[in-house]
Amino acid sequence: MASRYWVVSLPVKDSASPLWNRLQDQISRHSFDTPLYRFSIPNLRVGTLDSLLSLSDDLLKSNSFLESVSHKIRRQIEDLERVSGAESNALTVDGVPVDSYLTRFVWDEAKYPTMSPLKEIVDGIHSSVVKIEDDLKVRLAEYNNVRSQLNAINRKQSGSLAVRDLSSLVKPEDIISSEHLITLLAVVPKYSQKDWLASYETLTNYVVPRSSKKLFEDNEYALYTVTLFRRVADNFRTTSREKGFQIRDFEYSSEAQEGRKQEMDKLVQDQESLRGSLLQWCYTSYGEVFSSWMHFCAVRIFAESILRYGLPPSFLSCVVAPATKSEKKIRSILEGLSDAANSTFWKSEDEAGMAGLGGDVDGHPYVSFTINLL
Template sequence: MTEFWLISAPGEKTCQQTWDKLMMATTRTNNLSTNTKFNIPDLKVGTLDVLVGLSDELAKLSSFVESVVKKVAQYMADVLEDSRDKVQENLLANGVDLITYITRFQWDMAKYPIKQSLKNISEIISKQVTQIDNDLKARASAYNNLKGNLQNLERKNAGSLLTRSLADIVKKEDFVLDSEYLITLLVVVPKTNYADWQKTYETLAEMVVPRSTNLLFEDQDSGLFSVTLFRKAIDDFKHKARENKFTVRDFQYNEEEMKADKEEMTRLSTDKKKQFVPVPDFTWTLPCQPA
């Protein structure tokens, strides 16, 4: 990691003489550092009393700006998630990488006119950073809400067959639909009980359609079977199935609802990706621009 120090050197007769002396001491004879000029214009400092009175406010402002910058970096890391190795390349200031931004520092005269007092300039910076902080909180809140909603949907589509959504597993042709008398149920059967299911499902209740079961899906522990029976036998079938360690899932095939769930998943995933906002949108507040 590159480390930067801001050094205020004792002044010689000219700035260039001070620079030459610093270079001689740190670079030309012993190669201790790589030095660049950090150009600060002549600001309206005012009286010593004014400067002393402003010092506490500037210290607080400095801490506040630093905290917001760290929040921006953390937000970037959160949004990039599995691509956190790309955080550094996306942490830009005014469109350039941070090292270039620092080593080619120039005061932004348009945003921070040096004819204004230090107090006015500090108030401009404070106002802009506060706006960034508020914007960032709103973006982070929106991102966390999207992430939470998406995770809830993803959890519904994962896990055990006893609890997960079945919408992405079953198809229309797996069901007897729009029948006044018949209904198709979905039953979760432990893999160790497959043979028992095949032997007994037709006798768990009266009016079960013979040879109507099909294995639709299986995970590590269980399989999802369909079975068709008369509607009047539903309660008896569920009771007997439970006694035999077969679990009937409460599920009604509704193509429109299933389509809506899939569309919601796609929408949330797309909106979550849109929450990635390049850091330059936030770093414009600092009182400088690359030379």
């Protein structure tokens, strides 16, 4: 599938068929590897010249918006599939592959009546895509909120011993808690473990001898227990801190531990459910946005062609998928078939420079703009 297409229109002097045949013939002879398709546009309601000029001012801005929403949803699909490890599904519009929808475009009369004013069609397309983008923001915020909660829990469980949740590292048998005795948890720098083992019994009075046991060790710290009389616990915390040992507040509770596990399980389930529903919504919405964008492009090529070539509407619109190496040759063919006496004007240095900067400037003697699918 090509990722970049040109939508162009050429003025027709007589009937469209001879021009289409000449275009096909020249493409096949000079750039045979360039796909070429008719872009069928119905007879839309022209309105007044002033209304077309006014509409033309809004077309470029609206096109940029529609294109950005299309790409935003596509990137969201890619992100969701990458996170879940799911196999990518081909994007479709009304059950048709995206590139096929563009190259075989058919106007949806039921959705966009051709007798409606062009501005009404354009405004309707813009409004519907705005609603989709707003819906995406709400759904994405809900999904990211759950992800953030999970990430916060995971950081607590996978961070260093100085900050992580200790409940998964401590068993009931590691803790003594009675009227007179208490077990504290000490976070000791790895390089200070010998100092801890040599000094913890003397950091205060009434420490149970040989009561310290290492429970866990990470890259920076080791986690030790120490049992002592409850009434000297505060003094032990103070002297430990002076020695560079951190006493972590901890109270073992099987109920709290089970509650945390249930919360974690629920968040994981919520995340998977939201991810699945968001992905499905993105697939559907991408099709809706892309269809709206292509109808907008049809209005745009129609309006610009009328402004360029005049009335009555007599032009051939088509879709070209040029390879980079063939672009100059294709442009030359299109220019030769446009029969424009003022082609020198259309290739003025200023406009050519703007086009080279990536602008959507039509520096050609025919109507042309680019559709980027990716």
